[in-house]
Amino acid sequence: MARILHGLAAIGARVVSFATVASKLHMDRLKHWESIYTTKGERDLSWFEEVPAVSLELIEAAGLSAVTCVVDVGGGESRLVDELLARGLDCLAVLDVSHEALVRTRARLGDAAQTVTWIEADVTGAWSLKPMDVWHDRAVFHFLVDADDRRRYVSHLRETLKLHGSAVIATFAADGPERCSGLPVVRYSPALLADELGDGFTLIESRPHLHTTPGGTIQSFQYSRFQRAS
Ligand SMILES: C[S@@+](CC[C@H](N)C(=O)[O-])C[C@H]1O[C@@H](n2cnc3c(N)ncnc32)[C@H](O)[C@@H]1O
Secondary structure, three states: OEEEEEOOHHHOOOOOEEOOOOOHHHHHHHHHHHHHHHHOOHHHOOOOOOOOHHHHHHHHHOOOOOOOOEEEEOOOOOOHHHHHHHOOOOOEEEEEOOHHHHHHHHHHHHHHHHHEEEEEOOOOOOOOOOOEEEEEEEOOHHHOOOHHHHHHHHHHHHHHEEEEEEEEEEEEEOOOOOEEOOEEOOOEOHHHHHHHHOOOEEEEEEEEEEEEOOOOOEEEEEEEEEEEOO
């Protein structure tokens, strides 16, 4: 089940309801993430970042301007959208399976939230968006432990990202944690991630990154930037 909560002319998105039956897996995910966001504060979340510095560096390396269209997949409460708005972008979308996460992020942004298209959806489910220049995902793809889900994710990536557009995908690295938020994850090297995306995506650069959680734990991430080649 997916809902587009807001969309402005700037992004060209229609306000659309996708009338689909959510699978049990999608409902379980929704319940899990909804319970996280309704019971924990922003700084109780292990993935919290005051400033998403590495994401911004890689998005800027992809070539960022005020007319770049960016979608943050599984954006949750990330402050990436704040940073992109502050750089003058007005073609932005945030997708997340959690209604509460999007409500909290919109509340934080206040009036500026009107500039963003908010998509409440499972990334592997039924949703669509106009073609975007940049697809950003920090710590979402690694939760897709089922190969069919990963195929559906890549299919949405292909449908949404413009030819020659950039995908910045951050996951736990090969030496990173085996679980996050109580859920199992798949850990990736940049090469393994490139294999998952397939031939149509060229790996441009990757960076290891050690994230320090608000509780002081160190987590090993990899960030990779791909270009859609075909
Ligand atoms: C670890 S958090 C990362 C949040 C954000 N990207 C950040 O860096 O702060 C994972 C986020 O992905 C969302 N999520 C998990 N599985 C999802 C799915 N299948 N489809 C859409 N969102 C999902 C969760 O609700 C949560 O907000």
